[in-house]
Amino acid sequence: MNSIVSRQWWQRSASSIEGDALIKKLLLSHDPDGRRLESEQLLRVTENIMRFATNSEVSNIHRDALAVDNESIFDVVGSQEPLGYTIYKISREMLCKCCGKGDIHTRTMVMFDLLGSYRWDAKVVLVLAAFAASYGEFWLTMQLYPENPLAVSIAMLKQWPSSISKLNPRFKSLSLLVKTMIDVTRCIISFEGLPVAHVVPDFDMISTTKSHIFIAAYWITRSTLVCCSNIKDLIAMRPEQVHSNSAIAAWELSSLVYRMSNIRSGLSQQVDECHRHIEMKMYQKLIDTFKDKESRKDNQEVLQLLFALKNDLPLKNCSTQAKLGVSELKDKVVILLVSKPELLPLEELFLLVHQTYDHPYSKNLKGSYEIVWVPISFSDKWTIAEEESFDILSNSLSWFSLCRPQSLDSAVMKFIKQEWEFKAEPIMVVLDSKGMVTHSNALDMVLIWGARGYPFSVSKEIQLWEMENWTLQLLIDEIEPQLASSVEGGRNICLYGSDNLDWIREFNAKINEIRAKGLQLDMVYVGNKNPSEQVRNILTIINKEMHIDFVLSFTKIQFFWFRLERMRKSKLRLGKMADSDHILREVSALLTTDDEDKGWAVLGKGLSSDIIRVEGSKLMEYLNRFPEWEENEAKLGFVGALFLYAVEPPDHTAHCSHSKLIPYTDGSAAVCRNCKRLLKKFVVYE
Structure with missing residues (x-):
């Protein structure tokens, strides 16, 4: 083995041994008791503080970044201690240790003892939040200085420098370090949120990732203490020390940025791999669980x-x-x-x-x-x-x-x-x-x-x-209770629509003319498929001028058309076709009435399925010829007589043989379902 390879191997081995020893010490302090907090939300607040801290033009920053769930942030499940007090304790410990004795490693391990009851994601988020609170207070004061007398007094008592322009390199390095720590923390939160307990994972992969997380948590905490020391060093700093101290501090912070960047790179890859692995396992478990229809007792x-x-x-x-x-x-x-x-x-x-x-x-x-x-x-x-x-x-x-x-x-x-x-x-x-x-x-x-x-x-x-049958009850349902009661009561109802005000006026005038002869017919305006401002205006005019029986609100008109569209979708989803399904055919016809600027009407009586849909100009033609079919109105009712007149019977060469048994009432009449003519009456004795 050559000397270069030997040296690299020894360095990796030494680093591994050192890391294993550190992990053992960290795990000795780790004793979670089930308490949980909204780590992601709290990290978001921390990130906002760091983002706004060094930017005096806060008003120009998009304030949407501040959007967080204020209530959920302060929920710490399983803890009697308020979150604010926990952050205060951590902040106090960090600031006190900065001025006290002890090397940085010892102070870091003290922080882990303090945070032993929390999960790994919560540990690092709480440490970052505690630092951000102190850092934010410092910058809030400096941004208000010297215009605000309160800020001037506070800065004077804390002996902060009146000008921090020479400290910009230090703060630039500090901001970059905190940003990198936040990225690493986000990786830890992502891993801690994986549903590892619900699947059988690759234990080697999980174990390796956890080792990365333990080391990352240590260096986040340690780096945060260094950042805190940098802020503390500003107290009573002599003017001649500003340049030299800032250069040293910037170098120390930059070296930590380099280390944290390497940690972020390795941890991010490891967490992404775990994420893909667990997602695949979890997805398959969901499929298997929903396929299993026998073993479940509840939901x-x-x-x-x-x-x-x-x-x-x-x-x-x-x-x-x-x-x-x-x-x-x-x-x-x-x-x-x-x-x-x-x-x-x-x-x-x-x-x-x-x-x-x-x-x-x-x-x-x-x-x-x-x-x-x-x-x-x-x-x-x-x-x-x-x-x-x-x-x-x-x-x-x-x-x-x-x-x-x-x-x-x-x-x-x-x-x-x-x-x-x-x-x-x-x-x-x-x-x-x-x-x-x-x-x-x-x-x-x-x-x-x-x-x-x-x-x-x-x-x-x-x-x-x-x-269901094609009835007024299906069309109306319960969107207008009073109208639904009229349908159940067997009254004649006319639903009509258009955004042509001239036709509406002409139509209502003709109906009122026929009503004067004793016709009972309730008129209901339903606008059109896509109710516009024109429909809203027509509603107002109808209410003032025409005194019709039911005036649906604009919202109820929208309900009417939404339901029709859902009827069509439901039928089509169930595989129905318009040429073989009467309801689908009628609904589709109503939903296409907007294609031409004409009026239309649907007329029916009560719960009967004998309802008729007529195009506007045709309907006016039939109404103008009312005297021609008026005599049938007394026998069949208005809707029945109109139905008989509107639907011309086919040219039969022979009489239709259809028959129908109906209870006898004096003067009763009925229309043949096949040929649309009046049925001849025969009395059957039983």
Whole structure:
């Protein structure tokens, strides 16, 4: 072995032996007792302090960087001691040791004794936070100096230099060191968040990574003490010492930057490798767990894997803001509302709330199911706009939500995107009380039937459609209770739409003319598929001029069209075709009425499936010829007579042989379903 190779081998071996001895000492001080804190959030605050500390033009820095969850930062699970007091104790220890005796290594090990009860990520974040608090106070004073008399007095008492321009090299090196330490800390947090306990990992890989983390934690803590000493050295520094001391300090800090950069490079690669390995294992476990439909007694295992890998209280009740565990969902049907952080357009969101929590049927199901909002970003990192949207909505909704969706495990996000096919549009994945998927997307179903869709399975959706006919009740549902009551009461209803005000006025005038002859017909304006400001204006005019029976609000009109679109989607998803499915054909026709600027109307009576859809100009033609079919109105009712007149019978060479038995009433009449003519009446005695 040549001398160069021998020397390199000896250096690596000596370094390894020294590292092993250091790790043993660090582990002797490590005695975690289960206490946990929001390390990532606290690191973010620390990073903000360091970012703003040396920049006097704080107002020019994008203040979105300050966005953090103020409440969650101060939550330390398993500790009676407030977080602020813990940081104060660490800061005091750091500052006192800076002036005391003892070498830097001994002082560093004292810090690990003080932090023995915390996990590795929490140790380094707390040390950085304690330093940042002191550093931030120093810079806040210096930024206010000399304009602020209070800052001048404080700087005078602490004997800080009046000018720090000559110290810029030192502060530049210090800022670079802290930035590097923050990057290393982020790697440690990433590793500590991996669900190692839920899979069978590569133990050699994990062990190697942990060794890297122990050494990294030591050098972060040690470097922080050096940084703290640099700030302390400013006290009573003589003017002639500024240049020489700053050069020495800058060199010491730069050497630490070099060391921390090497640590960051090695640790980052190691953590990334662990991350890929654990994600692959976790993804496969999720697939296997959802395939296993026999062994589960409840939904807890599934919900733990999805949401409780990093947090024992991953949920929050949006109404009360209470933090909850997945045990709150035990034995319930759970609807996972998966979406981007923006969720739905506001109007559709209102409809969703209306159909779940405000729906009359929901009172009968109280506690039987819960909706959990699972926001997932498609960005590498949540944007500020996404976080603001989540904060607003999660404080306003009626259901549950994840507390920290940003920390959702990467394997879980991959599973949701690939296995449940979440692309960008919101989906509602339904889990039954045992955690089995009974519907991969029940959103259409919920928006159509609301709570009536419980338990929101595919089989229930099919059953509901089998029970439905093309009726006014299906069109209206419960979006307007008073109108729904009129439908149930058997009244004649006319739903009409257009954004052509002239046609609307002409149509209402003709209806009122016929009403004067005793016709009972309730008029309901529903705008068009994409309600615009024009529709809003028409609503105001209708309300003032035409005195119709029901005026739907602009929001209710939007609900009407949202439901129609969801009906179409539901039918198509179930494999229905317009040429063979009457409801789909009628819904599709209504959804295309906007293609031409014409009015239209749908008329029906009560719960009957005999309803008619007529294009605007045709309808005016029929109404203008009302005297020609007025006599049938007395026998068949307005809708029946219009139906008979509007649908011209085919040219039959022979009489239709269709027959129908109906209860006898004096003067009763009916229309043949086949040839659309009036049925001849024969009396059958039984």
